[in-house]
Amino acid sequence: MGLSIIVATNKDNVIGVKNDLPWELPKDLKYFSKITKGQTVVMGKTTFESIQSRIGKPLPGRKNVILAFEKDYKVEGCEVVNDWESVIDLAKTDDVFIIGGAMVYKTALPYANTLYITEVSAEIKNADCWFPKINYPEWELTQEDPQSKDENNPYDMNFKVYKRKKPIEFLDFEHARTPEQIALMKKIEKDGLCPFCEKYFKKYHPNKILKETSNWMVSENMSPYAGTKLHLIIVYKEHAIMPGEIKPEAYAELSEIFKWAEKKYKLKAGSFFMRFGDTCYTGGSVNHAHIQFLLGSAKSDDANKDKLKVKLGYKKKSI
Template sequence: MAVSMIAAMAKNNVIGHRGKLPWHLPKDMAYFASMTKGHPVIMGRKTFESIGKKPLPQRTNIVITKRDVYAAPGCLVAHSLGEGLFYAQISPHAEEIFIIGGSVVYKEGLRYTERLYITEIDYECEGDAFFPDIDSSWWKEISRIEALPDEENMHRHAYVTYAKLTEKERSVLERAFHVVVEIMPKDSILDPEGAAIMKGLHTLGFTHVNRVRIGKRIQLEMRGTSSASIRKSVESMCQKLLANSIIEYYAIQVM
């Protein structure tokens, strides 16, 4: 059993807006059908409702919902992704299972997924549903087929396949990174320690000092496969622990 994801997304990772696709690409719809037909497909409730509350033909349709009671005629109803995957693996043609949306299911499903089939659309648009970032420290591109716009397909796009890196591949790519995080109080925040130091400097005769702000510098030694993935991890550290975003700003250097 292999778990795959299939999605179409704009340049800004948008996959939908108000329950609809913000583009018209019949080629991509045909590609989606050809890839998923005959296989189990797993989707969230909102995705199921966005396609008209009807099962996709010639596929085992599994709908995930947190609602205790939910009617989805012609579909199997699961109350978690794990339960949905269980139903999928005992369904016909379960050699490949497709997760088809939406945002929450994609995000949760990445850890189970071995392959991504992504239609990358050369277009930026407004949206309220997004595909997760494809982290190059976890995924490698293995194929790309470009498609030009025509009378029926408005946007240039590409059918891109990503495979999850093995542990061995990740270990080969990993290297050491030195990270420096500088954290300073925002300009609107009083800095009594800085004011005290400036007063002391003036007392010592350094009257040309006009302002002192006290911050902190944090150094991290990390291992990873790319500076982008390291930066993203440190951003999360800053937001969750290292800095107080209400009163401080921070700058990250990855070396």
């Protein structure tokens, strides 16, 4: 049970050239076989076809699962699945190894508990395929096994194993504010998916998307903070935990969203802030980076008025 990634890459995260591996390293292929033999291996269609053209058949001695959007794609001796949710389901019963390529690694990285990384000391000039950026503070190096180059293996290698330091938790129930939110979060937790990644936000979030750009989705918050006259949530489409993972052009795109909101809601004022990362620190219920955009009522002498309070983290009670 669980999800691991196995990949060979260099210091620049290169994994492929022209739909093939950038290197010939029999020692690494042997290591790959040793780790994955008898297990379930999941690969994208392009990687499967690259394996097929190398060895003429699926990987022997393993349950081969191919991810393909193409609905009627069939291969003898392999299982074909059409969405990532099916892989998550498989990982509830099998030890699943994600074996590439770039597109599948990118989807899989937030869900993996173990990374088997063969670090290859090679410079690759014509690379066209990369492993996604790893946020190393989330991972602990538990094993390494350096290998020197030899007559059959032209580059030094290091077989490294990283384990996730904390179990994957996309959601924080302690910070949920309403029973509806808790009910929905329970369903999402059972499905094992990140509720703010584009596909799943569109699937689970009950309110409609009001504005969409290449990188962001805007909707009304399903549980607005008490007293807000307007409470929007602006969610980054790709999985990102830290603001540094968000593409620079996505920050520029926020200007389009702010202009749209100012006009649509005839705003004279408002506040916004981003929650990101470990929810223990932020008071958020989801760790995927997102922006809260809100407006309360105006200050007045009304004795019933109170300041709008928002949890942004924790402090000692005495301060």
